[in-house]
Amino acid sequence: MTESFPTVPLDGAPGMPLIGFGTWLMSGSECYEAVRTALDAGYRHLDTAAIYRNEPEVGRALRDSGVDRDEVFVTTKLPPPRADQADQVLAGSLDALGVDAVDLWLVHWPPGGARPDVWERFVAAREAGRARAIGVSNYSLEQVDELTGATGVTPQVNQVSWAPPLYDPAVEAGHRDRGVVLEGYSPFKNTDLGDPVLREVADAHGVTPAQVVLRWHVEHGVVVIPKSATPERIRANLAIDGFSLSDDEVARIDGLAEV
Numbered sequence: 086m087t088e089s090f091p092t093v094p095l096d097g098a099p100g101m102p103l104i105g106f107g108t109w110l111m112s113g114s115e116c117y118e119a120v121r122t123a124l125d126a127g128y129r130h131l132d133t134a135a136i137y138r139n140e141p142e143v144g145r146a147l148r149d150s151g152v153d154r155d156e157v158f159v160t161t162k163l164p165p166p167r168a169d170q171a172d173q174v175l176a177g178s179l180d181a182l183g184v185d186a187v188d189l190w191l192v193h194w195p196p197g198g199a200r201p202d203v204w205e206r207f208v209a210a211r212e213a214g215r216a217r218a219i220g221v222s223n224y225s226l227e228q229v230d231e232l233t234g235a236t237g238v239t240p241q242v243n244q245v246s247w248a249p250p251l252y253d254p255a256v257e258a259g260h261r262d263r264g265v266v267l268e269g270y271s272p273f274k275n276t277d278l279g280d281p282v283l284r285e286v287a288d289a290h291g292v293t294p295a296q297v298v299l300r301w302h303v304e305h306g307v308v309v310i311p312k313s314a315t316p317e318r319i320r321a322n323l324a325i326d327g328f329s330l331s332d333d334e335v336a337r338i339d340g341l342a343e344v
């Protein structure tokens with residue numbers, strides 16, 4: 086996989102680029118065009134889900150992009166209402182995306198509890214080579230521990246809502262201690278981009294508050310997957326490698342957490 090952006094290592098899977106492209110609430114040609122723009126801009130990580138109903142467009146954009154399938158880290162998710170048909174759902178996702186395997190398959194949210202029986206299907210999918218890495222989303226650390234305790238296999242990733250106002254050092258450390266990659270979603274929806282601290286830091290670097298939010302994730306080693314349907318924003322959200330935040334700036338942004 087081309088490392089167009091720093092990656093976090095995952096056992097047995099390609100490195101996971103710290104910035105990915107979110108695709109929720111996009112479908113049809115809007116989704117196709119946005120993913121094409123993202124891949125042209127240099128994103129090498131796409132986040133979709135069966136429930137988004139856009140896997141065919143994501144897959145078609147990937148094929149048409151001219152970028153090698155193996156250069157792009159592709160995540161999809163199991164819809165919990167269909168947890169009892171996990172194998173069939175994964176087969177449908179692979180078919181819709183037009184790939185032999187996804188790089189990461191996530192349980193989209195706890196299907197009424199941690200559900201180690203569902204997690205066993207994920208372990209089997211990884212063993213069968215249909216998912217290169219496996220993880221969960223919207224799980225608490227206690228639920229992560231329940232899966233590990235029941236199966237001996239710890240999720241490689243937990244994708245959760247994450248942004249400066251949601252910053253929780255105990256949650257961050259809990260994932261690190263367990264060797265679980267923390268992946269944040271909805272970086273902008275959960276943030277006031279007009280916040281004076283973000284504006285001040287942005288002005289100091291000649292960037293936007295949105296770029297500061299994304300860079301803050303990267304400084305913490307948290308994977309972030311901004312979504313945009315707007316070409317200029319798609320490109321700007323990836324263009325955060327020309328500056329870095331000082332420890333003091335990171336601490337000030339951490340301080341935006343609503344305690």
Ligand SMILES: NC(=O)c1ccc[n+]([C@@H]2O[C@H](COP(=O)([O-])OP(=O)(O)OC[C@H]3O[C@@H](n4cnc5c(N)ncnc54)[C@H](OP(=O)(O)O)[C@@H]3O)[C@@H](O)[C@H]2O)c1
Nearest residue numbers: 107108109132270271272273274295311312313314315318
């Ligand atoms: N696992 C889960 O349960 C879960 C839940 C939610 C999301 N996700 C994933 O995480 C991804 C990101 O989260 P999200 O889509 O909820 O929200 P988000 O990325 O925080 O926010 C998207 C919104 O921000 C706007 N935006 C994008 N770039 C911007 C910029 N530079 N400046 C100002 N506004 C900007 C977008 O507008 P335009 O599109 O009009 O540019 C859109 O309205 C999703 O797409 C999905 O892949 C996962």
